[in-house]
Amino acid sequence: xxxxxxxxxxxxxxxxxxxxxxxxxxxxxxxxxxxxxxxxxxxxxxxxxxxxxxxxxxxxxxxxxxxxxxxxxxxxxxxxxxxxxxxxxxxxxxxxxxxxxxxxxxxxxxxxxxxxxxxxxxxxxxxxxxxxxxxxxxxxxxxxxxxxxxxxxxxxxxxxxxxxxxxxxxxxxxxxxxxxxxxxxxxxxxxxxxxxxxxxxxxxxxxxxxxxxxxxxxxxxxxxxxxxxxxxxxxxxxxxxxxxxxxxxxxxxxxxxxxxxxxxxxxxxxxxxxxxxxxxxxxxxxxxxxxxxxxxxxxxxxxxxxxxxxxxxxxxxxxxxxxxxxxxxxxxxxxxx
Amino acid sequence: xxxxxxxxxxxxxxxxxxxxxxxxxxxxxxxxxxxxxxxxxxxxxxxxxxxxxxxxxxxxxxxxxxxxxxxxxxxxxxxxxxxxxxxxxxxxxxxxxxxxxxxxxxxxxxxxxxxxxxxxxxxxxxxxxxxxxxxxxxxxxxxxxxxxxxxxxxxxxxxxxxxxxxxxxxxxxxxxxxxxxxxxxxxxxxxxxxxxxxxxxxxxxxxxxxxxxxxxxxxxxxxxxxxxxxxxxxxxxxxxxxxxxxxxxxxxxxxxxxxxxxxxxxxxxxxxxxxxxxxxxxxxxxxxxxxxxxxxxxxxxxxxxxxxxxxxxxxxxxxxxxxxxxxxxxxxxxxxxxxxxxxxxxxxxxxxxxxxxxxxxxxxxxxxxxxxxxxxxxx
Numbered sequence: 001x002x003x004x005x006x007x008x009x010x011x012x013x014x015x016x017x018x019x020x021x022x023x024x025x026x027x028x029x030x031x032x033x034x035x036x037x038x039x040x041x042x043x044x045x046x047x048x049x050x051x052x053x054x055x056x057x058x059x060x061x062x063x064x065x066x067x068x069x070x071x072x073x074x075x076x077x078x079x080x081x082x083x084x085x086x087x088x089x090x091x092x093x094x095x096x097x098x099x100x101x102x103x104x105x106x107x108x109x110x111x112x113x114x115x116x117x118x119x120x121x122x123x124x125x126x127x128x129x130x131x132x133x134x135x136x137x138x139x140x141x142x143x144x145x146x147x148x149x150x151x152x153x154x155x156x157x158x159x160x161x162x163x164x165x166x167x168x169x170x171x172x173x174x175x176x177x178x179x180x181x182x183x184x185x186x187x188x189x190x191x192x193x194x195x196x197x198x199x200x201x202x203x204x205x206x207x208x209x210x211x212x213x214x215x216x217x218x219x220x221x222x223x224x225x226x227x228x229x230x231x232x233x234x235x236x237x238x239x240x241x242x243x244x245x246x247x248x249x250x251x252x253x254x255x256x257x258x259x260x261x262x263x264x265x266x267x268x269x270x271x272x273x274x275x276x277x278x279x280x281x282x283x284x285x286x287x288x289x290x291x292x293x294x295x296x297x298x299x300x301x302x303x304x305x306x307x308x309x310x311x312x313x314x315x316x317x318x319x320x321x322x323x324x325x326x327x328x329x330x331x332x333x334x335x336x337x
Numbered sequence: 338x339x340x341x342x343x344x345x346x347x348x349x350x351x352x353x354x355x356x357x358x359x360x361x362x363x364x365x366x367x368x369x370x371x372x373x374x375x376x377x378x379x380x381x382x383x384x385x386x387x388x389x390x391x392x393x394x395x396x397x398x399x400x401x402x403x404x405x406x407x408x409x410x411x412x413x414x415x416x417x418x419x420x421x422x423x424x425x426x427x428x429x430x431x432x433x434x435x436x437x438x439x440x441x442x443x444x445x446x447x448x449x450x451x452x453x454x455x456x457x458x459x460x461x462x463x464x465x466x467x468x469x470x471x472x473x474x475x476x477x478x479x480x481x482x483x484x485x486x487x488x489x490x491x492x493x494x495x496x497x498x499x500x501x502x503x504x505x506x507x508x509x510x511x512x513x514x515x516x517x518x519x520x521x522x523x524x525x526x527x528x529x530x531x532x533x534x535x536x537x538x539x540x541x542x543x544x545x546x547x548x549x550x551x552x553x554x555x556x557x558x559x560x561x562x563x564x565x566x567x568x569x570x571x572x573x574x575x576x577x578x579x580x581x582x583x584x585x586x587x588x589x590x591x592x593x594x595x596x597x598x599x600x601x602x603x604x605x606x607x608x609x610x611x612x613x614x615x616x617x618x619x620x621x622x623x624x625x626x627x628x629x630x631x632x633x634x635x636x637x638x639x640x641x642x643x644x645x646x647x648x649x650x651x652x653x654x655x656x657x658x659x660x661x662x663x664x665x666x667x668x669x670x671x672x673x674x675x676x677x678x679x680x681x682x683x684x685x686x687x688x689x690x691x692x693x694x695x696x697x698x699x700x701x702x703x704x705x706x707x708x709x710x711x712x713x714x715x716x
Contacts, residue, residue: 010347015647018654025654025661025684032665032678034386034515038573041390042468043455045425048418049550059418059426243412246419262454264425282412295410322419 046264046317056322058250062240064314066231073228075214076192088206092197101193106186113183120179124172131165138162201230204312236304240318241297254321256302261315270302342640355612360652363605367598368660368687374594376677380518381580387460387514391546392555394576395562398569402580408540416566417545422558426547427452428528432535437500438487446522450531466510476509482672483522484511501534515676610698617702624706634707645699653691657684
């Protein structure tokens with residue numbers, strides 16, 4: 001009977017369906033496999049191998065700074081700022097004015113002192129005239145040969161008048177010197193009111209504007225930015241932090257390779273300048289007030305060639321040459337155990 | 338002769354379909370439960386596999402999984418970079434935080450801070466937005482499962498402001514990643530932002546992601562890193578495995594699923610075995626007749642094997658298809674099953690189990706047939 005129906009559902013179609021079901025299941029399973037392939041990052045990170053080939057290196061992070069380091073400009077006299085002569089980015093020579101503090105009070109002191117000088121000079125003239133008169137009168141008396149013709153009293157008075165006139169003249173001269181000294185002091189102060197560049201440098205930041213009050217101790221409250229930051233940016237230096245555990249591996253006085261953050265493909269060779277003699281706690285750049293630090297770093301200073309587009313304060317990733325065959329601290333510790 | 342065996346088998350539709358059901362059901366149960374088990378414990382590895390760029394993870398020696406990690410000082414990054422053979426290294430921060438949605442709901446989140454410059458550590462697939470959006474101020478990128486958890490369905494979370502540990506965070510993109518075992522909301526952000534989002538402790542950096550230079554395997558470089566820095570370095574697969582092992586060691590999942598899989602096997606064996614041996618016992622007269630006309634025991638074994646294979650093939654086909662469709666449709670529709678897949682080993686394993694099951698029951702049923710006297714037919 002079944003044979004007459006030709007194709008049996010149970011015996012023919014069902015096994016075929018089963019095979020198809022298995023194939024479909026296999027396809028579903030294989031297409032659903034998770035993608036766990038590895039791939040290269042889209043933005044290239046700094047690479048040690050690109051810096052020195054396969055040579056050993058020590059990595060560190062650093063900040064670009066002027067070769068003079070950043071100079072925070074202060075003022076020696078307090079007062080309202082009336083004029084700012086420079087803008088950020090300006091190049092100044094040593095002695096160029098940076099900003100001016102209100103000088104009216106000092107200028108009036110100068111004219112006061114000048115007036116005092118003039119007054120004292122007038123007093124000196126008066127004293128001179130009196131001295132001349134006194135001398136003439138005194139010589140009139142001293143030319144009389146008969147002592148009985150004039151009283152002794154008169155003679156004493158005349159010679160006393162001469163001495164008084166001489167003293168008044170000296171007094172007037174002293175007054176002139178005093179007034180001149182006062183004027184000189186006021187003139188010096190006038191000069192000090194103009195804050196000048198100590199070295200030839202570039203203006204990095206200007207945080208003072210006309211009308212603001214400048215204090216010799218820096219901005220009030222201790223916090224806040226310095227009035228002006230300047231530094232010699234030709235050439236620029238970079239200050240690289242090396243973990244204290246890695247100090248032994250660093251090959252001093254060899255060049256380093258630095259890349260700005262985010263531009264790992266720009267690799268700049270930097271010349272060794274010096275190593276700071278003091279190992280300091282690492283400066284974290286998160287600016288968190290509660291931050292505590294237990295890592296200490298050696299700071300190495302390198303000079304970067306000009307025209308590489310670096311800016312002061314920019315963070316860099318750096319690779320420094322390591323001594324060949326130098327072992328790491330952790331390794332040494334395990335060996336000496 | 339095989340043809341006769343097949344006709345014998347399919348002659349009684351009821352018994353035949355009973356056998357099919359038994360095999361199909363146990364194949365479904367075994368493969369589906371095994372799949373869910375494997376996928377569930379692999380949730381411990383998603384945090385590693387979601388990052389396609391790094392093949393080495395460096396961490397404090399006491400860190401165990403992506404979520405059980407002790408942070409390291411920031412110079413650990415430079416130490417790892419200094420190891421010869423490390424192509425590159427970048428920092429990563431993983432930490433828990435609480436987030437408040439505009440509606441005021443509180444939700445625990447995992448904040449992942451990735452390297453500021455290169456964004457290494459960011460997943461590959463974006464549902465919405467782009468990598469570059471992370472450069473915007475206070476930007477975070479949320480995972481798709483987390484977005485579904487935080488916001489009502491059909492809501493576009495791009496541009497929504499969240500309060501993350503008292504700080505402003507703006508959602509700028511959605512990534513498609515597999516959720517972690519705890520399926521917490523994941524917020525990706527830049528490392529410097531993450532430092533601000535996560536309450537400060539002394540050390541902040543959870544991991545250093547690294548890659549091996551050309552010509553060196555990840556394992557070799559990981560060994561070098563451990564030797565040189567004293568930090569724990571694991572390759573991608575090792576660390577994924579660590580996450581899985583952590584779940585196996587710390588949860589009752591393996592025992593529970595082991596019991597279910599064993600039950601599936603026992604139920605399958607019971608149904609198939611009973612039906613099959615009943616079927617053979619019913620047909621004992623026919624086997625006797627066959628013996629009487631001179632069919633050898635080997636021929637009879639072949640016949641029973643053919644019957645067993647047909648039942649096994651059809652039953653397995655039905656069961657495995659149902660299991661595969663269940664998992665793949667579940668993965669595409671429900672966030673609970675997101676990222677679930679059927680490992681290719683499981684259908685093969687199920688097939689082996691089904692074959693073993695069917696052969697064991699066939700062999701047991703056959704014993705009585707082989708002992709049958711040809712005279713049986715006349716009784």
